[in-house]
Amino acid sequence: MITAEQKPIKEIRETIAPYRKILVLGCGSCVAECAAGGEKETAMLASALRMAARMNKEDVLIEDKTIDRQCVRDFIVQLEGVIEAYDAVLSLGCGAGVQAVAEIFSDTTIIPALNTEFLGQTKDQGLWTENCVGCGDCMLYYFGGVCPLARCSKQLMNGPCGGSREGRCEVDPEIPCAWQLIIDRLGRIGGLERLGKVYPAKDWSKKQGRGPRKIVREDQQR
Amino acid sequence: MKDESRLKQLLDGGHFAVTAECGPPKGADPGAVLRKAGLLKEKVDAVNVTDNQTAIVRMSSIAACTVLLSAGLEPVLQMVVRDRNRIALQSDVLGASALGIRNILCLSGDHQSFGNQPSALGVFDLDSMQFIEAVRGMRDAGTIMGGEQLTSAPAVFIGAAANPFADPLEFRVVRLAKKISAGAEFIQTQCIYNMERFKKWISLAEDRGLLEKAYILGGVTPLKSAGMAKYMKNKVAGMDIPDDVIKRMDAVPKERQRQEGIGICVETILALKEIKGVKGIHIMAIEWEDAVGEIVERAGLLPRPKVD
Numbered sequence: 462m463i464t465a466e467q468k469p470i471k472e473i474r475e476t477i478a479p480y481r482k483i484l485v486l487g488c489g490s491c492v493a494e495c496a497a498g499g500e501k502e503t504a505m506l507a508s509a510l511r512m513a514a515r516m517n518k519e520d521v522l523i524e525d526k527t528i529d530r531q532c533v534r535d536f537i538v539q540l541e542g543v544i545e546a547y548d549a550v551l552s553l554g555c556g557a558g559v560q561a562v563a564e565i566f567s568d569t570t571i572i573p574a575l576n577t578e579f580l581g582q583t584k585d586q587g588l589w590t591e592n593c594v595g596c597g598d599c600m601l602y603y604f605g606g607v608c609p610l611a612r613c614s615k616q617l618m619n620g621p622c623g624g625s626r627e628g629r630c631e632v633d634p635e636i637p638c639a640w641q642l643i644i645d646r647l648g649r650i651g652g653l654e655r656l657g658k659v660y661p662a663k664d665w666s667k668k669q670g671r672g673p674r675k676i677v678r679e680d681q682q683r
Numbered sequence: 684m685k686d687e688s689r690l691k692q693l694l695d696g697g698h699f700a701v702t703a704e705c706g707p708p709k710g711a712d713p714g715a716v717l718r719k720a721g722l723l724k725e726k727v728d729a730v731n732v733t734d735n736q737t738a739i740v741r742m743s744s745i746a747a748c749t750v751l752l753s754a755g756l757e758p759v760l761q762m763v764v765r766d767r768n769r770i771a772l773q774s775d776v777l778g779a780s781a782l783g784i785r786n787i788l789c790l791s792g793d794h795q796s797f798g799n800q801p802s803a804l805g806v807f808d809l810d811s812m813q814f815i816e817a818v819r820g821m822r823d824a825g826t827i828m829g830g831e832q833l834t835s836a837p838a839v840f841i842g843a844a845a846n847p848f849a850d851p852l853e854f855r856v857v858r859l860a861k862k863i864s865a866g867a868e869f870i871q872t873q874c875i876y877n878m879e880r881f882k883k884w885i886s887l888a889e890d891r892g893l894l895e896k897a898y899i900l901g902g903v904t905p906l907k908s909a910g911m912a913k914y915m916k917n918k919v920a921g922m923d924i925p926d927d928v929i930k931r932m933d934a935v936p937k938e939r940q941r942q943e944g945i946g947i948c949v950e951t952i953l954a955l956k957e958i959k960g961v962k963g964i965h966i967m968a969i970e971w972e973d974a975v976g977e978i979v980e981r982a983g984l985l986p987r988p989k990v991d
Contacts, residue, residue, distance in 0.1 A: 622921075628850065
């Protein structure tokens with residue numbers, strides 16, 4: 462999933478300051494799973510903003526609504542007839558959601574309330590970790606299901622570097638050394654020989670070489 | 684301009700090589716490099732010039748190498764993959780060769796979070812292994828990555844680093860084998876204080892037949908004080924300093940600790956000379972270049988051999 466965290470309330474208040482009628486818009490997908498922008502967080506943020514406005518004697522209307530996905534047209538169009546009543550939308554979608562809503566409601570100001578972080582997993586309650594960079598050419602088979610591009614601090618494809626110590630990364634002992642994880646995993650599943658070869662340089666054109674990427678699937682088009 | 688690395692000629696000729704390190708200044712004054720050059724001249728065979736080490740902005744390594752060349756020293760250009768993508772790296776290899784730099788040490792580089800530009804983007808387009816392979820391709824096949832032909836190939840002796848003290852031990856040698864198969868011809872190791880572990884690593888390398896495939900130069904760093912030893916043990920990534928070394932430094936009064944550090948360094952070199960497969964030493968006297976002459980002399984490594 463895509464993970465995100467809420468921006469500081471001070472920054473949010475600064476960006477919404479010019480507007481009088483604000484719709485705080487949540488998203489029920491990834492950002493709900495990471496407790497940043499789901500229905501609950503959206504209602505809480507709206508309430509906090511209303512309270513701050515009241516304390517500062519600001520005359521504003523702040524309401525909230527959550528849709529299932531801010532990044533999918535079919536869900537965004539549910540806002541037709543709703544969004545027009547507001548001066549601005551404060552979106553708790555990820556960066557993709559904010560842009561998708563802005564694209565469809567091209568005359569409306571859409572303000573991000575979240576900082577979008579990474580593609581990751583919910584590892585535990587209240588703990589999300591990064592494990593994919595969306596490189597466009599998955600090599601997880603070779604690395605035993607641990608991605609060195611996402612999880613090694615130096616993106617080494619032929620690691621570990623000289624800073625791996627007792628399974629920890631030199632950058633921060635809180636970070637497990639991805640290469641130790643790779644070696645351990647391949648050892649358990651009998652794939653250590655995969656590490657004998659020199660993996661060639663990554664073809665980054667599959668990620669960023671031709672500008673923003675798109676996927677076209679004619680079989681899926683109506 | 685000579686086409687062949689002097690360091691390579693010495694190693695090929697069976698000489699026990701001595702290299703040292705020169706960190707470029709945090710400034711634009713070539714005099715700072717020349718001063719270090721003066722301390723190292725005729726004491727060592729070649730001088731590594733670090734590439735923004737610990738991710739701190741300094742005079743560019745290629746520029747400082749050129750200053751060393753002008754003073755008659757043979758530089759080893761350190762190049763890290765942290766700051767440049769493959770276009771810039773390959774371009775700098777060509778430029779370095781054009782300037783007469785004949786040795787390149789290909790490294791990953793210290794992570795940008797350690798230095799004075801922690802907001803910098805870490806490039807890591809290639810890793811050190813892939814970079815070694817790219818330099819070999821440029822030199823031997825005369826092609827850049829992807830196969831396009833160069834109008835003339837760079838003439839460089841290719842080196843890599845190895846840390847026998849990092850984990851996991853068994854995989855350290857796999858990585859060494861990979862670096863050698865990628866094209867590394869000489870290897871400079873992390874600072875050796877834990878001789879037992881170093882010997883274990885060498886014997887694993889011997890088992891794989893690696894000692895004949897690349898020249899291994901053992902890394903040494905004289906300790907300036909007990910405090911420095913403790914700092915390095917606890918704070919410097921990839922460093923292994925056993926407690927008995929720290930105790931030995933601690934047992935000496937502060938004003939004599941520098942001499943003790945030099946003594947330990949000389950003993951380490953003498954021990955390394957006896958180890959099969961160690962073809963030289965690399966002295967990393969960090970901001971203490973004036974210690975190098977004494978160390979080399981006391982280790983019986985002077986005068987340095989001449990090559991034609």
